[in-house]
Amino acid sequence: MFDNLSDRLGATFDKLRGRGALKEQDVRDAMREVRIALLEADVALPVVRRFIDAVTEKAIGQDVLRAVSPGQQVIKIVNDELVRTLGGDPDEEEGAPAPEESRLKLEVKPPAVVMMVGLQGSGKTTSTAKIARYIREKHGKKAMMASLDVARPAAQEQLAVLGQQADIATLPIVPGQQPVDIARRALESARLQNFDVLMLDTAGRLHVDDALMAEMKAVAGAADPAEVLLVVDSLTGQDAVNVAKSFTDEVPLTGVVLTRMDGDARGGAALSMRAVTGKPIKFAGTGEKLDALEAFHPKRVAGRILGMGDVVSLVEKAAATVDAEDAERLAKRMSKGEFDLNDLRTQLKQMQNMGGLGMLAGMLPGMKKAKAAMAASNMDDKVLLHMDAIIGSMTAKERAKPGLMNAKRKKRVAAGSGTQVQDVNKLLKMHQEMSKAMKQIRKMGGLGGLGKLFGGGGMPGMGGGGAGAPSLPGLGGSGGGDIPPEIRDMMNKKK
Numbered sequence: 001m002f003d004n005l006s007d008r009l010g011a012t013f014d015k016l017r018g019r020g021a022l023k024e025q026d027v028r029d030a031m032r033e034v035r036i037a038l039l040e041a042d043v044a045l046p047v048v049r050r051f052i053d054a055v056t057e058k059a060i061g062q063d064v065l066r067a068v069s070p071g072q073q074v075i076k077i078v079n080d081e082l083v084r085t086l087g088g089d090p091d092e093e094e095g096a097p098a099p100e101e102s103r104l105k106l107e108v109k110p111p112a113v114v115m116m117v118g119l120q121g122s123g124k125t126t127s128t129a130k131i132a133r134y135i136r137e138k139h140g141k142k143a144m145m146a147s148l149d150v151a152r153p154a155a156q157e158q159l160a161v162l163g164q165q166a167d168i169a170t171l172p173i174v175p176g177q178q179p180v181d182i183a184r185r186a187l188e189s190a191r192l193q194n195f196d197v198l199m200l201d202t203a204g205r206l207h208v209d210d211a212l213m214a215e216m217k218a219v220a221g222a223a224d225p226a227e228v229l230l231v232v233d234s235l236t237g238q239d240a241v242n243v244a245k246s247f248t249d250e251v252p253l254t255g256v257v258l259t260r261m262d263g264d265a266r267g268g269a270a271l272s273m274r275a276v277t278g279k280p281i282k283f284a285g286t287g288e289k290l291d292a293l294e295a296f297h298p299k300r301v302a303g304r305i306l307g308m309g310d311v312v313s314l315v316e317k318a319a320a321t322v323d324a325e326d327a328e329r330l331a332k333r334m335s336k337g338e339f340d341l342n343d344l345r346t347q348l349k350q351m352q353n354m355g356g357l358g359m360l361a362g363m364l365p366g367m368k369k370a371k372a373a374m375a376a377s378n379m380d381d382k383v384l385l386h387m388d389a390i391i392g393s394m395t396a397k398e399r400a401k402p403g404l405m406n407a408k409r410k411k412r413v414a415a416g417s418g419t420q421v422q423d424v425n426k427l428l429k430m431h432q433e434m435s436k437a438m439k440q441i442r443k444m445g446g447l448g449g450l451g452k453l454f455g456g457g458g459m460p461g462m463g464g465g466g467a468g469a470p471s472l473p474g475l476g477g478s479g480g481g482d483i484p485p486e487i488r489d490m491m492n493k494k495k
């Protein structure tokens with residue numbers, strides 16, 4: 001699991017922290033954890049080996065040994081290797097477009113044929129419509145779709161329905177016509193009607209077999225496709241990679257579409273795919289809706305693998321421990337953009353239940369600053385108890401509006417809670433940062449939105465309906481599996 005990878009890395013690198021230099025043995029110990037995590041994520045063994053070797057070699061190098069923060073250095077090396085394994089360049093600029101090899105090559109004499117192949121149920125038909133739509137939105141090109149699936153009853157109708165939904169032309173169905181003939185008719189029709197692109201949705205099978213491959217070859221021969229995209233279900237892990245390997249050997253694939261990335265928190269298929277097949281992943285399907293398709297960005301996916309998986313385990317922990325009533329009250333307030341010291345107190349209680357402050361803050365991308373504030377004030381879980389006492393010594397008014405407190409009141413509160421004025425100030429500073437972070441998270445659709453991205457439930461206490469908590473209004477996720485652009489940006493920025 002991805003959260004295992006980050007858990008393991010976190011635990012291992014915590015041990016490394018503060019030692020000043022990385023010893024070979026430390027790196028090897030850390031890599032053992034990485035290896036287990038990757039294998040658990042269903043990454044193919046040769047890919048795991050290559051990955052570990054590459055990281056080990058770089059990590060034991062001179063530069064790393066001189067580093068101030070060895071743990072972080074290794075995390076960076078692991079991250080960069082993830083990006084490379086996914087087919088990206090770790091040094092590319094933030095916000096750069098998808099790598100060249102991941103882009104569609106449509107600059108041929110129109111109509112450019114995009115042939116979709118894959119097993120039954122992989123999401124081929126849905127992806128065909130998604131890509132036709134994508135081509136219109138991102139390339140400004142007009143696409144026509146044709147289904148060559150004469151094996152599955154109603155497959156052609158399914159594509160026609162999707163075409164209607166997305167306002168994309170489909171080739172009229174002629175009952176009884178065979179795939180190669182349909183392909184020829186589609187080409188002719190697309191040419192006559194001046195379509196830029198022709199999407200061919202081919203038949204699937206339950207397994208790779210000779211008849212299927214023969215049909216794919218015949219269609220490719222007749223249609224001379226500019227792109228042959230293999231659609232595989234990322235949830236099937238190494239099976240997806242094996243399917244891809246079989247197709248690669250038979251059909252001139254130009255790229256891979258990984259569907260159901262919205263439900264795949266492990267990324268094993270993504271990590272193995274390129275290394276095993278040598279074909280770039282061009283798109284990731286992120287939901288059932290027709291706009292749930294992303295150009296494949298290795299850096300983003302690497303970021304998700306390393307960092308964002310934390311959110312899932314956080315969600316699970318939260319679901320098990322958070323008091324549902326508190327959570328609902330807090331969510332309501334936060335949905336109005338309110339977060340005072342009473343809320344902070346509730347939140348602190350929940351954080352304690354969930355394993356402490358630092359852990360929680362470390363998990364939430366929006367909480368970076370709050371975490372820095374905590375680190376700066378040397379806050380640990382003992383301080384968490386003090387904070388509860390400090391807030392308990394304030395008046396109701398002060399809890400609602402902490403800005404009201406003057407120096408004299410702060411002194412009183414400190415005395416009343418058995419702490420120092422500087423502790424009170426630290427707490428206020430932290431509240432400020434958290435309240436900012438909360439607003440940011442709220443803007444992004446709430447933690448529910450984050451949780452849903454990775455197939456987890458929402459995060460109770462902060463919105464979204466997690467197991468064991470009621471569905472909370474206001475802050476819920478953005479629905480579906482769509483990744484809101486803000487979160488996408490955030491995932492991109494997060495290293």
Ligand SMILES: Nc1nc2c(ncn2[C@@H]2O[C@H](COP(=O)(O)OP(=O)(O)OP(=O)(O)O)[C@@H](O)[C@H]2O)c(=O)[nH]1
Pocket residue numbers: 118119120121122123124125126127149152155203204205258259260261262263284285286287288292481
């Ligand atoms: N969550 C999620 N669901 C998807 C995704 N892509 C496709 N699906 C769903 O998966 C199911 C199967 O998709 P289809 O497009 O019918 O599969 P297919 O490969 O064309 O199947 P055949 O035509 O039988 O070969 C549908 O319910 C889709 O909505 C995705 O990226 N995420």
